[in-house]
Amino acid sequence: MTSSTQPQLHLSHLDALEAEAVHIMRELAAELERPVLLFSGGKDSIVLLRLAEKAFRPGRFPFPIMHVDTGHNFPEVIEFRDRRVAELGETLVVASVQESIDRGRVVEETGPRASRNQLQTTTLLDAIEEHRFDAAIGGARRDEERSRAKERIFSFRDDFGQWNPRAQRPELWSLYNARVRRGEHVRVFPISNWTELDVWQYVAREQLELPGIYFSHEREVFRRDGMLYAASDVVERLPTEEPFTASVRFRTVGDMSCTGAVESTAATLEEVVAEIAATRVTERGETRADDRVSEAAMEDRKRVGYF
Amino acid sequence: MATEQLMSTELLRLVTAGSVDDGKSTLIGRLLYDTKQIMVDQLEHIETTSKRRGDGYVNLALLTDGLRAEREQGITIDVAYRSFFTSRRRFQLADAPGHVQYTRNMVTGASTADVAVILVDARKGVVEQTRRHSYIAAVLAIPHVVFAVNKMDLVDFDEARFAEISEELRELADRLGIGDEVAVPISALRGDNVVDGSDAMPWHTGPTLLELLETVELTGDRNLDDRRFPVQWVIRPMSEEHHDYRGYAGQVAGGVWRAGDEVVVLPAGLRTRVAAVETADGPLDAAVPPQSVTIRLEDDLDVGRGDLLADPERPPAVTQELTATICWMSERPLAPRARLVAKQTTRSVRAIVGELESVVDIRTLADVATPERLDLNDIGRVRLRLAEPLAVDPYAANRTTGALILIDESTNETVAAGMVLEA
């Protein structure tokens, strides 16, 4: 019984990317025993939550949501996280960097350039081990950084949480080999093939709510190495780093100590999408101090198990 | 550009291949640069690096190099994925290394590609590598192949030279059964016929490389005739509100799916009808590849992950034995009687390799019968016996239900890519 109406054959790139990501979500849920979805409160992980809804509703998510909390997050983001998880009715696990510090697992950096960014790795790996997770779903994208361009969608980590770029499994068609041994785990990146612009377009299309810091707002900031940072208790300023008020928005929401703001008046999704489409600087180049340190910075961190 | 327009562009996946030094990195850099995808910080970075290396110009090839080890050796050794867009399309590019020892990487990049862009050096014409790259494009059934005849500046932009190479390429494509093939004369270094046209080659009246990529017709590449739906996941909320809900979630692999369609559940062979085609956002009139949807069935049957829903009038073969072309991807050679796992769509079954029927001599493209083993990067034809049945189509008819990977359970490695020839 075939009806005569012509089906809608044209799929937009967002439809195609969404279909791929939903397929990946379902595949990992089916093939792995204890997955967890990593949620940072950022736009990429907010998109992941929507994709999980698309993959599993009206059922529950077959995995909990985990936030690695540096203790230095923007308060708006934490408030957003709790509200969003409650709306979804899903389970939240918080892995706390502060706890790792208190338990002596890591040592806090000091001084004006101290950041808890590096410390997250230990907290994350400890949590993966403690909960015996065999898969961690992340929102990383291949356009973010050069070493990511070659990373697989199902990306393996050994017992030490390390990524070995030389020993990656070939990834053919949409046939993912998700097999892991005990102690190993796999990072799964459903939006690997998305760009920053795709993410923003998807946020606009799906009318996803984002934490307010993504839109232009007035904030106390200070300038360091040519970038703007939020003035807050968690970052020690040098004597020359006078705070001032500016109209800014954030392109990513990392730890307050290393996430830079851009000057912007884009206050709506439409305006942000337009601004991103016209932008001439990469997200990381513009706003992530941690990647500026060295050309191979990201690759080094990933080898030791960073997100 | 209006936001709505930006949001409705079509996704095109392409793979690029070429021998070392044919100019592939330069070409990709040129595509990114001339479509204005290069950000200021990236450009600054390659300007500094070019200077440091003593290049006399901004080396666009540097935009696409990847991992540290590769940077040190100055070569590309793994597939790198990149994106760029124009107002007409959003491109997903798999940049595959060219050398014969990386055949498996090109196969990987080619597996999902709609278009292959194969580099040819205008001074050299068709060489062994060109034949190999074209062969892989044909075996992986990439629907469209574009030969980018590069370094035209080094042959004085000569029309006759290009015509000669085009003719050779056409013969090659015919022989390999490549359906849609076209050649473009370019200079990646100078940018001729890549994104913009070429003053130096006024005789070329056809489209530039980018124009080709923007206009190649993709809708016909999907199989819309034979309904196929591998069940990935069963949605059973068992909540108050959705008490009896049972939905089969998956990605459409063929045909057009609508409520009311007759269905056979394979391999069991049970029959029923589609009650609804829907997503988390609500019901759909119809679903086509590659949409991810949920299908509900009229009858309460025993259906689970690994089952295939299909059109009972045009079913796939259900079989425990099949012949496939495989590309061997492991350092350890494949010998007859090897025990492996075959993963096809959402089903994994144990498999025993029977006879190795042939292996391709990659230099001559001739089949060599009954090899003793397949080595890393070899492409050959094998017989597989399966512990349980699979529902398969020939790869030529369906690039999803005709594809499989082989996994070695002792190492968990993916050791081969397989394309079903007959079942």
Ligand SMILES: Nc1nc2c(ncn2[C@@H]2O[C@H](COP(=O)(O)OP(=O)(O)O)[C@@H](O)[C@H]2O)c(=O)[nH]1
């Ligand atoms: N004259 C000329 N040289 C080119 C052209 N395209 C690339 N090259 C040069 O050929 C060499 C190899 O290019 P590259 O892009 O690194 O090649 P790959 O190994 O295929 O990635 C470099 O020195 C390039 O500058 C071209 O169109 N004309």
